[in-house]
Structure formats: C-alpha cells, structure tokens
Amino acid sequence: MDDLYREVIIERYKSPYYRGHLDPHDIFFEDDNPVCGDHIEITLRVDEAGIVTDAAFDGHGCSISQASADLLIESIHGKSLEEVKALNKEDVIELLGFDLGPVRLKCALLSLKVLKAGAYGLSVDEVSDDLVE
C-alpha cells in the first residue's frame, strides 16, 4: 500500500508534466475504464520518420491511472511508433517502479491501451485488454 502511494505517484498525480491536448496532432485516441469511469485521451505528433516528437494526455481518474499516463507519455518522446506498439504491461510496471495488484494494474494500463490503440489506428470497438498483455 505504502509502495502504491510513493511520492512520485502523488506528485505526478497532483502536478503532471504532460497533461494537455495538442492541436494540431497526428494521432488522437480516448477510452474509459468501465469499472471505475476513469478516462484517458492522448494526442501525439509524429514526424515523417514515424518518430513521436510531442505527446500529451488528458482525462480524469485515480492517482495510479493519471500518474502512469504521465510517466508513459514522458517515456515515448523520441520513440518510433513501432516501438510504441511494442510496449506492454511490463514496461508500465517498470516505469512505476513497483508491481500492482490485478485491480489497480487495470488503472495503470488504461493509458497504455489508449496509446497503443492510437498508434495502431484502431476503432473503439477494436480495443481490448489483449493490447497490453
């Protein structure tokens, strides 16, 4: 429990670095966690070589979902879309620096799901948990 609420989580939750909405953008995607109503949207700018040059997230939800979104968005600056598509749940756990129980892991993975759905250009009904397994 104490692990879960390490300073980095509380700090990123209260004052995220990458909260916002990029306009114009090349990629936009949004989705909800139906269990708790958390919402995440991402906007990305991608250059001709397929490299993420700028990224932001917006939404609302618990500290875990919002802080992991902030950490995730930070980590993809300068990555190629191919690298983004290859991200999975282990990468998010590594970013957080600790493992979560199965319920809270869902909170942490919402932003990854949204990000990958955007990178693949999926429609909302095509999004499933398989994306982040």
Place this chain on the structure above:
Amino acid sequence: MSQSKTPFDVGLLRADFPILDREIGTAKLIYLDSAATAQKPTVVIEAMNDFYRLSNANIHRGVHTLAEEATAMYEKGREQVANFINAASAREVIFTRNTTESINLVAHTWARANLNAGDVILLTEMEHHSNLVPWQILAAERGVRLEFVPVTEDYLFDMDAYGELLKLEPKLVAFTQMSNVLGTITPAKEIIKLAHDAGAIALVDAAQSVPHLPVDVQALDADFLAFSAHKMLGPSGIGALYGKMDLLKAMPPFLGGGDMIKTVHLRSFVANQVPYKFEAGTPAIAEAIGFGAAAEYLQNIGMNALMAHEHELTKYALERLEEIPSIKVFGPSAENKGGVASFTMEGIHPHDIAQILDGEGIAVRAGHHCAQPLHEKIGIPATTRASFYLYNTKEEIDALVAGIYKVKEIFG
C-alpha cells in the same frame, strides 16, 4: 414481521459471523461493503454444508429418501423466504439467480406478453443498471418508451413529477425501494397505489430494501418484487422474484427445459404450474436452503430492531463524515436514508480512498456502483461508498473516519 425475541446486541450478533474475526494484513477487518454483498452467519453456512454432507440429491423427481429430503429442504427454503416478505403463498416466490435475473424474467415474460410499441415504462433516475438495461433492451426491440421520475435536489423520489408522468398512462412502474448509492428510501406503498390508480403494474427493485427494512408484499400491494439472497446474509447464486399469483399464472414461461414442463411432445409442451414454470433446469438447491436460513435468521432478530440499529449507525456516520473538511456526502438526510454513505473528497479519487482504507483493514467500495446515470445526474464520475449492516458498530465508523484522515495526510 415478527418481533425480536432477544434485545438487539451487536456484540453477540457479531459472534455469528466467522469472517469478522479475519485480519487484513495486520489490521482487523472492518467490513463496510454490505450493500455490495453481506457477510454470512454460521447458521447459513452450516445449513448449506449439512445439505451437502447429509442430504444431497436432485429435487422433484426422485423417489429415494435423499431426493425427498432435498425436495423438502428446497421447498422449505421457499416457504421461509415467502414468510419473510409475507407473501400470501410460497408459490408466489420464484427462485432466480439474483435481483438482476428476477427483473429480466419480468422483462422477458410479462413485458413481452403485455407491452407494445408506444407503451410507456416509468423508471427513476436512481435505478441500478439491473433495473434499467433490461428495459432499454426491450425499448430497442419493441419500441416501448422509457420515462424517468427525477430525483429531487434533496435526493428524494420526486412525487410531484411522478404525478405528472402518470398522466402518460404507463403500463409499468419499476422503481427501487432503496437506492444503493444515495440510500434514499422511496415511499413504495404510495408509489404503488398511484401506479395502480393510473392502471399500471408495479415492480419493486427490493435488492437493498428487503435486507434492511421490514418488507410486506401484501401491505405494499406490489405486483412484482425482486431481491437477492447474497445481500441479506444468504449465499450468492440465488435470488427471488415475488409475483402476484394471477399475474404469474397468465405469464408465458421464461427459460425452456426440464422442470418447467408438465408434458412434452416432439413439437409441443405444456408448461408446469407456478412457480416451477419459471424454474427450468436443476436449481441452486443448497443456496435455496441457505436463503431460507438467512431469512429465518433475520426474522428472529426482528427487522424493526435491525432497522433501528442501522438508523443509529447511519445518523452517526453522517455526523462524523460531515465533520471532515472537503468531504461531500450524497443522499437525503438520515430519516429517509438506509445504511449507505456515498461520498467524494476534493482532489482525491474514490479508488485511491478505497485503496488506502484497505490498508487499514477497512472494506469500502469505489466506483459508480452500477448506477452510472445517477452519477451523471449528480455530476461526478464515481463515489466512495461505506455501507452498514446489523453487525457494524460505531467504533467501526470511528475507524473509517480515522482512515479518511490518513487518506488526507497521504494526499497532503
């Protein structure tokens, strides 16, 4: 409703619930999530164990001793449940899986036989998804029209608006007797009377009321009333639909298969009598026995005494919670409220609150509690909900308040 045989003593009652001795990490369990599901007393656990140890057999067909015992125990469960809600006959109690299935049963049978395009179903804004989605499905399929009685600013059932909406001559009024989010207790008897005067049938979602209030289906004059065993100290996997006999007799069957038939030919069947017509296939036998045991346990305690205890707890909880700066509790004042306190804290998500409380051994629920439209109405995505039952104490509410101060400390 029977009067309590012994004075209400929460200390003694707690000893009936083995799980309350559990520890969560190093903290003692404080269970404040009974609106989701209640804990089970030893009498319920043992009734089901005894069935499996001593009497297990399938019901209704066998002639051997065990089959007869099992059938008698299953039907005794039905009688205990019927008695608990004062049904005129045990045959008016249909066993289902839960409240949700009970409501779906009415949507599939009575509603499909009686409702047509343009007919109005009147619901409320504070329904659980289980008393909303079945009617949405029907609306999409049949073109029936859904209308909603609003919740007032004081979080009550809006009687004036209801009076107006009844002018639409709805065929069905389906409403909750107690909101699982706000705790609002609706004036069910009056609502049903007005529905009948307007020519409508009334269905009561009693998932939260039957466990916590004295409910008498004859005094209410309810046409249908749905509830779940698991919220009233019984097992999961079983619930009940009460229906008035004349309605049940006229309804088509629900699922097809064994037990629900009298005779079957290759191309036709004749349905069994009520209630078996609605209970296709091997039912949850042990669960029916546990359900009956739970109903009898509650009846022995006395629902009036139980309600008085919960009312005290609710009043106390509201007082203590409202002392805390930056907390907002949603729902009516204690007189019209069951044992539920749903709240938000500024800048802290319900999930985080529930998680930190769990670290203190306190079980509360976070989310929209299957009432998303109600949360939309009050303009918040989610709440944290503490809910109380007969085994909860003021000390546990004190621990909840202390836990909330810890949440504030962590989030600074």
